[in-house]
Amino acid sequence: MLSNVAVPLLDTVHPFELGVLCEVFGLDRSDDGMPVYDFAVVSAEGPTLSTHAGFTITTPHGLERLEEADLIAVPTGGSYPTRGYPEELLAALRRAVDRGARVLSVCSGAFVLGAAGLLDDRRCTTHWRYSAALARRFPRAVIDPDVLYVDAGPVVTSAGTAAAIDACLHILRQEHGPEVANYISRRMVVPPHRDGGQAQYITHPLPRSRCDTVAGTLDWMERHLRDDITVDQLAERAHMSPRTFARRFLQETGTTPYRWLLRQRVLKAQELLESTDETMDVIADHCGFGNAAALRHHFLRTLDTTPNAYRRTFRGDTGAKDARDARDGKDARDAKGTARNATV
Numbered sequence: 001m002l003s004n005v006a007v008p009l010l011d012t013v014h015p016f017e018l019g020v021l022c023e024v025f026g027l028d029r030s031d032d033g034m035p036v037y038d039f040a041v042v043s044a045e046g047p048t049l050s051t052h053a054g055f056t057i058t059t060p061h062g063l064e065r066l067e068e069a070d071l072i073a074v075p076t077g078g079s080y081p082t083r084g085y086p087e088e089l090l091a092a093l094r095r096a097v098d099r100g101a102r103v104l105s106v107c108s109g110a111f112v113l114g115a116a117g118l119l120d121d122r123r124c125t126t127h128w129r130y131s132a133a134l135a136r137r138f139p140r141a142v143i144d145p146d147v148l149y150v151d152a153g154p155v156v157t158s159a160g161t162a163a164a165i166d167a168c169l170h171i172l173r174q175e176h177g178p179e180v181a182n183y184i185s186r187r188m189v190v191p192p193h194r195d196g197g198q199a200q201y202i203t204h205p206l207p208r209s210r211c212d213t214v215a216g217t218l219d220w221m222e223r224h225l226r227d228d229i230t231v232d233q234l235a236e237r238a239h240m241s242p243r244t245f246a247r248r249f250l251q252e253t254g255t256t257p258y259r260w261l262l263r264q265r266v267l268k269a270q271e272l273l274e275s276t277d278e279t280m281d282v283i284a285d286h287c288g289f290g291n292a293a294a295l296r297h298h299f300l301r302t303l304d305t306t307p308n309a310y311r312r313t314f315r316g317d318t319g320a321k322d323a324r325d326a327r328d329g330k331d332a333r334d335a336k337g338t339a340r341n342a343t344v
Contacts, residue, residue: 002102002175004038006069008089009059010112011045012052012078017106017164021073023188024168034183035176040065044089052078066092069101071171075164076107081133090116097154104156104171106164114138118155125150127160146304165190214238214249218260225265225288231257261288266302269295273311280307 005025007018018041026039042061043049049057063086066072072093093103093116105113110126113119114134119141126134131145144150149158149167151174158167169192173181178192185192217238221229234257235245249257265287272283280292289295292307299307 002035002037002070002171004068004070005073006040006042006061006066006071007073007075008042008044008063008066008092009049009057009075010077010080010083010085010089011050013049013057014076014078014107015051015053015055016161017075017109020106020162020164020168021075024165024172024184025071025073029184029187032183032187034180040069042066044086063088063092066096069096071102071104072096073104073168074106074109074112076109076127076160080108080111081130081137085112085115093118100154102154102156102171104158104167106158106167107160110134110157111137113155113157114141119157122152122155123150124152124155124157125159126157129160162190214245214252217249218253221257221261222264225261225268226286227288229257229261262298263302265289266299269299269307270303270310270314273307274314283307 005021007021009018022039022041025037028036030036040061041057041059042063042065043059044063047058047060049059051057074093089112093113096103097118103113103118105126107127108130110119110124110130111134113124114137119134119138121140121142123142123144124134125131125144125147128145131143134141135143147159148163149156149170151170156167156171158164165188169181169185169190172184173192182192217234220237221234231242231246234249235242238245238248240248246257249260253260255263268287269283269289272278272286276283278286280295284290284292284295287295289298296306299305299310303310305313
């Protein structure tokens with residue numbers, strides 16, 4: 001049972017992510033019947049540490065405090081993807097895993113775990129902005145850039161900022177059951193579990209051609225999302241055989257024509273869900289999916305969330321939602337009335 005939590009800090013630690021760990025594990029909720037942890041913030045670089053916000057943190061605890069922790073949680077900080085780390089900290093993390101403790105990283109804190117060798121041949125994640133850098137620095141890490149967190153045995157890694165809350169609640173759910181996790185999530189005024197993963201927050205552009213061979217074809221595809229497009233048609237436009245075009249497209253974009261077009265259609269759907277009140281069928285038709293069922297299928301597979309959930313997350317305009325609900329309710333009542341009349 002989890003009872004002892006330590007948070008090692010390095011210079012330029014980010015206060016928000018540190019605050020999440022303090023809120024979840026460092027707050028005494030015994031009056032509400034919740035578990036209480038022996039919690040400590042630990043310095044890995046001297047008694048006084050800087051934050052990226054300009055203030056400093058002091059703590060009496062050194063790295064020896066990690067030896068008794070059941071969970072060691074590493075928050076993020078400035079320059080973590082490129083800096084080096086004290087070998088004493090890395091050795092303490094390795095010993096913790098060897099003796100059966102869990103370690104958790106938040107955002108770029110994953111680089112600390114990678115430097116300790118704890119991500120080798122292990123599935124993990126970090127903030128989507130740092131995924132490529134993590135892969136370059138630790139090529140044996142098995143990185144999933146789309147998820148909010150990964151639980152890989154004793155090593156838990158989470159994505160940026162608020163994903164730390166998701167990972168912490170997951171640990172509480174495993175250690176103490178859903179009642180404790182749900183209660184603490186209500187106290188923090190956050191959902192006990194969020195739909196989807198990082199993919200819905202990523203704003204990276206689609207892979208573009210590294211030369212001009214298929215660049216014109218890509219522009220044409222973007223302008224004809226609603227059309228049924230085949231590789232034969234694209235190859236004809238590019239004045240190549242279908243086989244040559246498919247090979248050249250993969251070489252220059254890093255993906256297939258079908259996957260490139262599908263991602264472009266999903267991106268267009270995201271834009272329309274954020275900026276319009278159009279129905280799912282209208283959006284699906286505009287983006288080339290044909291109908292709402294196909295839109296939902298591809299949206300869910302690509303972003304791990306539904307179009308409706310995405311719209312609720314990124315619109316936040318309850319007035320528009322109320323209007324849609326009222327319209328949907330009216331349509332449903334009209335349909336029932338028509339059915340009754342037909343029966344009569």
